[in-house]
Amino acid sequence: MSTKIRRIVAGVSGLAATSFLAGCAKDAPQDTWQPKGTNAKIIDDLQQPVFAIAGVIGVIVTCAVIYCIIKFRDRGQAMPEQTHGKPALEIGMTILPALILAGVGVFTFRTVFDLSKTSDTQMVVNVTGQQWWWEYDYPAQPEMGITAPIITSGQMIIPVGTKVLLRETSRDVIHSYWIPALNGKRDAVPGRVHTLRLDADKPGIYAGQCTEFCGLSHANMRMETVALSKEDFAAWVANQLTNAKSPAEKTLAKEGEGVFLNQCVRCHQVNGLKKADGTPAIAAPDENVWSGAAPNLTHLMSRNTFAGASFDLLSPKCRADVWGASSETVGKKYLAGVSEECLNQTDLRRWLRNAPAMKPMYADPAKLTSTNGKYRGMPNLGLTEDDIDKLVAYLSTLK
Amino acid sequence: MAIIERPVTTQGVEIALPATPSRAQGGFKRPVATTGWKSWLFTVDHKKLGIMYGVMAMFFFILGGLEAVLIRLQLAAPNGKVLSASVYNQMFTMHATTMVFLFVMPMAAAFANYFIPLQIGARDVAFPRMNAFGFWCILGAGIFINLSWFFGGAADGGWFMYAPNSGPIFSPSHGVDFWALGLQIAGIASLTGAINLIVTVLNMRAPGMSLMKMPVFTWLQLVVQFLLLFAVPVITVALFLLSFQRNFGATFFDVSAGADPLLWQHLFWIFGHPEVYILILPSFGIISEVLPVFSKKPLFGYPFVVFSGAAIGFVGWGVWAHHMFASGLGPVSVAVFSISTMAIAIPTGVKIVNWTLTLWGGKLRFTAAMHFAIGLIVLFTIGGLSGVTHSVAPSDTQQTDTYYIVAHFHYVLFGGAVFGIFSGFYYWWPKMFGKTLNEKLGKANFWLMVIGMNMTFGPMHILGLQGQPRRMYQWTEARAGEGFFNLAFWNQIASIGSLILTLGIFLFIVNVIKTTRSKERAPLDPWDARTLEWMTSSPPKEHNFDVIPNVHHLDEFFHRKYEQDPVTHEYKQIATAEEILADQEAHADKHIHMPSPSYWPIVLAATLPIITIGVIYSIPVAIVGGIFLVLAMFGWALEPSTAPETDFDPPASEESTKELTPLV
Known part of the structure; x- marks a missing residue:
């Protein structure tokens, strides 16, 4: 009988483990079981045995229940002994999980403190x-x-x-x-x-x-x-550490700078940007946005996402190239930034046309009484297609 | 108060009834109807109230279920367009609120109300009018909270309603106001119910029923009532702070005024974690009744189940911060709460062992109720074990707020609480309505629910471990990974699973309708049960028992039916349920003193939503509601617990057994 149970346990647990592992996506970007740094590895080393123990216990309980279902079904047998329990067994079954958990607890305790250290910060x-x-x-x-x-x-x-x-x-x-x-x-x-x-x-x-x-x-x-x-x-x-350079005169980008100075600089800082009179253009998001901040765009094209990293600045093809790069080449590809031909014009233009339509935000001026008229997120600025062309040209220069 | 004295006669001498005032003080006659809608609206009968709790909870179960289906439809494909971001946020907030406060809690109250008095051999609860008041409060709360859908949108901050996102700046619609004030009303229902049932269990048990001879269901419900008694005041305080912040300009969670938003989290989870046990222990109680009956064995290790239940009731207070491992509490708090959370796994594990050992060596009959009970053991074990992985705090910082935790608590609450409730339906239906639910449909119902639930919530383990956060109205293919079994695949499976689950629950409703229409009566003791509630007619008479039984054993009813042969040690039947009932009826008590129906519970409860609407929209309305509230309280207080003769029409004669059937 006990070998039979053991076989059932082994079979079910093997099946459960393989089906679970086979059932996982490859290269899910946010996979918690693929640590790539010291801290995540510390966590992973701690959790893998716990998952294994939990899995085995789950399989044992399931098998015990299945065994009971098969073995003790009503086949007309006599009324069973009206036993009220076996205290020794009960106490044993209380102490056993306590011991397992105590073991897990010791390692958890240590890991919690390891992960909270700040003395080795570089x-x-x-x-x-x-x-x-x-x-x-x-x-x-x-x-x-x-x-x-x-x-x-x-x-x-x-x-x-x-x-x-x-x-x-x-x-x-x-x-x-x-x-x-x-x-x-x-x-x-x-x-x-x-x-x-x-x-x-x-x-x-x-x-x-x-x-x-x-x-x-x-x-x-x-x-x-x-x-x-x-x-x-x-x-x-x-x-x-460098400032943004003003585009050459009489280019579309230069006109875009004008649009930026008219509209965007109310919230978005571009370091080095100067007003027409030569004084520095200083953004004042605190006057317009509830949180008092908007992304600094000085080096927008050095990042490859925008709007809370929700949208790609890179066209799908270029994105795949950078994101799929090996660890040896990813650095160079990332540092190359977003070139003219790689720029995801579609999403950037849609964003400039009507940001709240792409990403729900509290940016309807009629509905901002709770924040005294201040936005939470970027409003629809009502830019013309002309302005958008100019702005895109300007933003592309912010490498 | 209407505590029913036990009509016990000492040496044949009848104890005199207490004198009642000869006229009702309320200015009008009391309700006396025993049939029709009035008999339900003004009833104080714990059984009628239990049924009403059940109907209400079932309605909200379906509503919350539909909300869940909409959520799954939205998430079936990337960049879902079924719901907008705003509506999705309202949907998951209201799904959780509905399922926790308006389905599982009232459903547990339904079973508690109906069966605790029956299980302890009492004729009603200690405070019957307060019992009715509790029901009308929770019904009012449920309607009130859901009214917000039609008044500018429901609450959208998640059921945990973390500050400062719940404040007037970040949640400008009235949804959160409806939510907070509605839950206050629900809290009144929980508190009055808890006090009522605690007093009932401690004071009104049949003679001979010591605490350790009390059925496990009643025991665990008693633990739940104590948890409610101490947990609800905490959320009451938190909700008051929130309402004052939103409606009266207070700054309890306003960081710019020096507040710490973590205050809300502590208050919420000091309530919220005991709440988890409030949700699950009633179902533990139900299957602790069902498993022994269908195994023909007593519950294995009754004292261990009772004491581990009580232990959960205590340790449950020391684990709340495990909901906050990522909140930045600092390593000492995190480590301590990590260990205490592991500790609570022990009494929970004890229960699983005891249930399994109850099956062991038994004579198992696989009825629908038994199916659900066994399903609970396995599914809850899975949820419990994923809970243990959460107790490891560093691991939890990876899994919290992902779909892994959604999987975890649905295995615990759906696989646990809901399966227990369904087990209770199938087990107690013949007792409550005198008809047995169709067993074939019941088993189909079970299998669809098991398959649906595992398809819905099983893949969520994978989704969470592979990094899909919860509470997102859309997910993107960019984060879904490669291969056939990517996150898109598992999201689809989960959505299909939710439809199968819906079908399973639909079968239950079909079963109820079919059974209600059927003429076939259930046998008096269809399951060969073990506890007192089966020692009366089905459905029970208004006064429950013709004679209050004298209890000598745990599983008293079993011991009245069976006797062990002292030589062969075999059990033989010495009486049938019918014989036992006939014997009781032959010796029925003469003066059975039952509480009379009353208008006041529903009137008093109705004033509360008026006050809360006033708080949101116009203070004068709240004041008017408050005046009605005070008047109703006086009306209630001045009303005697039993109706005087003059209230009956025609006036009851001295000899009539008016307490039983005033108007036939």
């Missing part, structure tokens, strides 16, 4: 969530080559093999920063600063998604962490 990025995009601000860290603060959004760039500490907060509601391949998630809570360790073993683009429900467009609040080799990272930093 680099810091301030990560701020707001409806519905992430802003990254790199404080000046000369030892990392960051001689002046850098502000970017959507995609966070880190050097490989470097222990990065994120300091997360939020400007409105609670968001959660989650790059499954690199670490678990951590909420970004307004009024608090939470830390999260992050590092990547190899260069690559690691996908993530805001995982604390943050209102209307929660589904459209994505992000990526891009790990670059140390040299590529230095190149990226060097580029980010």
Whole structure:
């Protein structure tokens, strides 16, 4: 009998395990079982045995129930003994799971503290969530080559093999920063600063998604962490530290700069942009947007997504080329940015034409009484097709 | 108050009834109808109220189910267009709110109301009018919350309604107001119900029924009532803070005013985690009745099941922050709550072991009720084990807020709570309505639900582990991965599964209609049951028992039917249910003193939505509602618990057994 049970257990558990593993997608970008950094690996090492133990126990219980169903069905046998239990067995069955859990508990305890360490930090990025995009601000860290603060959004760039500490907060509601391949998630809570360790073993683009429900467009609040080799990272930093150059006179892009100065600069900063009178154009999103921030667009074309990393700046073909690149080539391809021929004109134009139609936002001026008329997200600016042509030409120069 | 004295006679001397005022104080006559809609509207009978709770819960189950189907249709394909972002957010908020507060809780209350008095050999609950008040409150709450659909949109912050997203700035529609105030009313129902049932169980058990001879269902429901008694005040406070923030400009969760939004999370989950046990323990109780009956064995390790239930009731208070492992609590809190969460797996595991060992060596009859009960063991075990993986905090930071946790709690709540409830339907239907649900349809119902539920929620484990977050109105192919079994495939399977599940539940409704139309009466004791509720007619008389039984054993009814031969140790039947009932009827108590119907519970309950509507739209309306509330309370307080003779039409004579059937 016991060998029969053992065979059933082995058979069912084998079947369950293989069907589960075979049933998984290949290369799902947010797969939690494919760790690509130290922290995610620590978690994975802890959770795999727990999943295995849980799986085995599940199979044993299922088999025991199936055995009872087969063995003890009513075949006209006599009324069974009216036994009320066996205390020794009961106590044993209480202690056994307690012991298993105690073992799991010890390792969990250790891992929790390992993952909360901040003493070995090599680099810091301030990560701020707001409806519905992430802003990254790199404080000046000369030892990392960051001689002046850098502000970017959507995609966070880190050097490989470097222990990065994120300091997360939020400007409105609670968001959660989650790059499954690199670490678990951590909420970004307004009024608090939470830390999260992050590092990547190899260069690559690691996908993530805001995982604390943050209102209307929660589904459209994505992000990526891009790990670059140390040299590529230095190149990226060097580029980010430069100001945007004004396009040559009498080009479409120059006209686009005018449109930008008319419309976009109310919220979006472009470092180095000057007004017609030569004074610096300073964005004042706090006057228009509830969270008081809008993405800095100085190096828009150095990132390959926009609008909370929800839409691609790269055309599908170019995107596949960059995202599918090996860890050796991904850095160069990423640093190349978005070229004229790779630009995803369709989505960018649709966005400029009517942003709330692409990504639901609170941007209808008639319905903003609760926020004193301030937008949450980008409104429809009523740009003409002409303006859009000019703007696209200008934005393409923001490398 | 209308505590029914036990009509016990000591040495044949009848105890005198208490004197009641000779005139009702309310200015009008009491309701006395025993048939027709009035007999339902003004009833204080725990059985009628139980049925009304059940009907209401079933209605909201269907509503919440339709909301779930819409969610699955939206997610069946990438970039779903069935619902807009705004409507989708309302949909998942209301799906959870409906299923938790308006289906599982009232359905558990339905079973508790109907069967606790019967199981402990009482004639009603301790406070019958308060019982009716509780029902009218929850019904009002359900209607009120759902009215928001027609007044600018339902709540859209998720059922956890995290601050500051729930505040007036980020959720400007009135949906959250309806939600918060409606749940306050539901909370009143839960609190009055809890106090009522605790007093009933502690004070009104039949003579001889010590606590350790009490049926397990009643025991676990008692634990649930204590959980409600202590958990509901916490959410009440939280909801008051939220309502004051939204309607009166308070700043409890306003960060710019120095608040910490985590306050809401702590309050919500200090309620929210015990709530999980409030949802699941009634079903544990149901199958702890069903498994022994259809195994022809007592529950294995009765004291262990009882004490582990009580242990869950205690430890359940120390695990709330496991909902917040990603919130940034710091490593000490995370580690401690991780360990306490593992600890609560132990008493839960004990139950699974005991149920399995109840089957072991039994004589199993696979009725529909038994199908659902066994289904619960397996499905709940899966949910429990994925819960254990969640208790490992670092692992949880990967899986929380993904579909993995959606899978987890649906295995626990659908595979657990809902399967238990369906087991209860099939088991107790003949008791409640005198007719047995069709067993063939019942088994088809079971299999469709098992297949549908595993197809719907099983793939969600994979979806979550492969990184699909929850609460997203659309998912994108860019994150769905490659290969045939990519996330798109599993999303499709889940959506198809939800339709199969719907079909299964539809079969149940067909079964109910078919059974109601059928003329075939159920036998008195169709399952060869073990507990007191089966020792009376089906459906039970208004006063439940002609004679209050004297209890000598756990599983008293079994021991009245069977006797063990002292030599052969075999059990032989010594009496049938019919004989036992006939014996009771022959010795029926003469003066059975039942509480009279009353207008006040429904009147008082009706004032609450007036107040809450006033809070949202116009304070004078709330004040008017408040005045009616106070008047109704006085009317209630001045009304005697039993109707005086003058209230009957024609006036009841001295000799009539007026308490039983005032107007025939």
